[in-house]
Amino acid sequence: MTSLDLCSDSLDGLSVGDALGAQFFVPGSGLAALLDGDPPAGPWPWTDDTEMACSIVAELRGHGGIDQDRLAARFAEHFEPYRGYGAGAVVLLRQVRQGVAWRDAAGAAFDGQGSMGNGAAMRVAPLGAFHAGNNRTAALQAWRSAEVTHAHPEAILGAVAVAVAAAEAGWSRLTRSRPEPAELLDVVLAHLVDGRLHAGIVLARRLLGVSVAEAAYELGNGSQVLAFDTVPFALWVAATRLDDYPAAIHACVEAGGDVDTTAAIAGGVVAAYTGSGPGGIPAQWLARREPLPTTYADKSAAWSRGR
Structure with missing residues (x-):
């Protein structure tokens, strides 16, 4: 497999998790039917998680790495508010469209503290999968991708954690x-520094044997839409269900909260390991996901032909 194969599988896992997770914003709603093999009728619209992930993948496919100015322009160009962007992202991307430098816009957010949101983490798993076997590069490239919209260290480290997990998952495959x-969590922790995100993943490691409900209670389920309230649980799911994509998405749905984002993160990491084979993304789910943006349609066709 090539790095683009892994990246493509991770993007599929992210986007299916995002689109399916968005159908379940009420905790427990429809979970029994999903577990019985009866997911909601399609198509499942994807959200900002997928839209921004596609911009990252386009960068990787076209240039092999992240150029921050170019990525900021991509984010602004493909920004569609109805996809569920947070208020802070709406303001920032509109400013970038109007010519404000991305570094100024990101740094000014939240009274100059920068955003601690989960947006940088939700979109980055395919980047990690692309760098499978090189966790350090995955971490550095994730940092660069995060800085474009998130100036706060906790948000940046959230992206680093997800990218390293996906890189390790792809390498394990x-x-x-x-x-x-x-x-898996130890590899992630080796690339972080002390802070709330680090503490959350340390706690996730201690909770590996507990139920989904207890893990979500202790770690958060993304309901605060912050990196440290989202990433530890999503990586707990990925670590404990790395060889079972449907089980990973079921766990995110069961936990409630920001389901599309936790499912996007966990789905992107797990799919880097499973692909769409046994234990991987169900073909029925992939067929029900809204097609990816036409801007990137050539990518999927080219990658499929290369397999």
Whole structure:
């Protein structure tokens, strides 16, 4: 497999998780039917998680890495408010469209503190999968991708954590060696510094044997829309269900909260390991996801032909 193959699978996992998760904003709503193999009727619209992930993937496919100015322009060009962007992202991307430098816009957010939101983490798993086998590069590129919209260290580290997890998942797929849940989280922790995000993932490691409900209660389920309220639980899900994509999405739906985002993060990481084969993204789910943006349609066709 190539880096683009892994990236493509991760994008599919992210976008299906995002689109399906968006159908379940009421905790427990429809979960029983989903578990019985009866997901909602399609098509499932994807949200800002997928829209921004597609911009990152376009950068990787066209240039092999993140140029921050170019990525900011992509984000602004493809920004559609109805996709569920947060208020802060709406303001920032409109400013970038109007010619404000992205660094100034991101730095001015939230009275100069920068955003601590989960937006940088929700879109970054395909970048990590692209750099499978090179966690350091995945971390650095994730940092660069995050800075375009999020100046707060907690949000940036949230993106780093997800990218490293996806890079490790992709490498484990290539080497056919599934890491134990604690091993995956240890790799992530090795790329972080002390803070609330780090503390959350340390706690996630201690909770590997608990139920979904307890993990969500202790770690958060994204309901605050903050990186440290979202990423620890999503990576707990990915670590404990790395070889079972449907189970990972079921866990995110069961937990409630910001379901599309936790499912996008967990789905992107897990799909880097599973792809769409056994334990991977169900074909029925992929068919019900709204097609990816036509701007990127050539990408999917080219990657499919190359497999």
